[in-house]
């Protein structure tokens with residue numbers, strides 16, 4: 001009897017500990033916060049529920065004069081389209097790369113003018129920064145961007161309001177497809193993760209700027225042929241959101 005009571009106490013302790021941990025985890029990682037609520041409104045998307053074998057590759061923080069052209073060449077080789085979430089600041093420095101990217105049929109998304117900590121910004125500051133990037137992208141490509149990826153995948157009420165004010169759709173990424181390609185892992189590891197987790201409608205997070213991105217290029221060299229072989233097509237976010 002005593003043993004049983006001890007066991008129950010231990011189980012209760014583990015349960016309480018897990019609940020506290022999940023709460024802490026949700027607070028710590030913004031991509032987990034209130035997902036259900038936001039996803040129902042359609043104001044933020046993480047992936048697109050579909051049975052069609054379509055995948056949206058997304059590249060953040062660019063353009064990079066070194067890595068973006070390499071990535072575009074690779075995508076062309078595999079007839080793949082992708083979405084590039086550029087920052088206004090980088091786009092202003094390398095407009096010819098943004099132009100070349102858009103002219104190959106890829107989508108250009110807004111990743112703000114300054115890549116900054118956005119959790120403390122006021123609504124007006126957010127709108128100003130987003131508008132600044134919007135103008136740079138418009139002036140460079142002649143096309144209106146309408147996807148917004150908040151830096152670090154952070155979102156809350158204010159972020160959604162700012163996006164709505166400028167008619168943007170907020171896009172995060174499929175939880176299992178956060179490649180962490182910036183963390184120093186090899187191209188093979190990145191590719192392995194993407195290939196293993198791949199499912200129709202996935203939105204994959206990669207980076208073409210912010211350090212040595214040769215591992216990201218290597219990963220693409222592996223994952224593009226592997227997933228093509230599995231029957232997947234790589235499309236822009238514009239195309240993916242249209243398919244249900």
Ligand SMILES: [Zn+2]
Nearest residue numbers: 060061151152
């Ligand atoms: Zn970023």
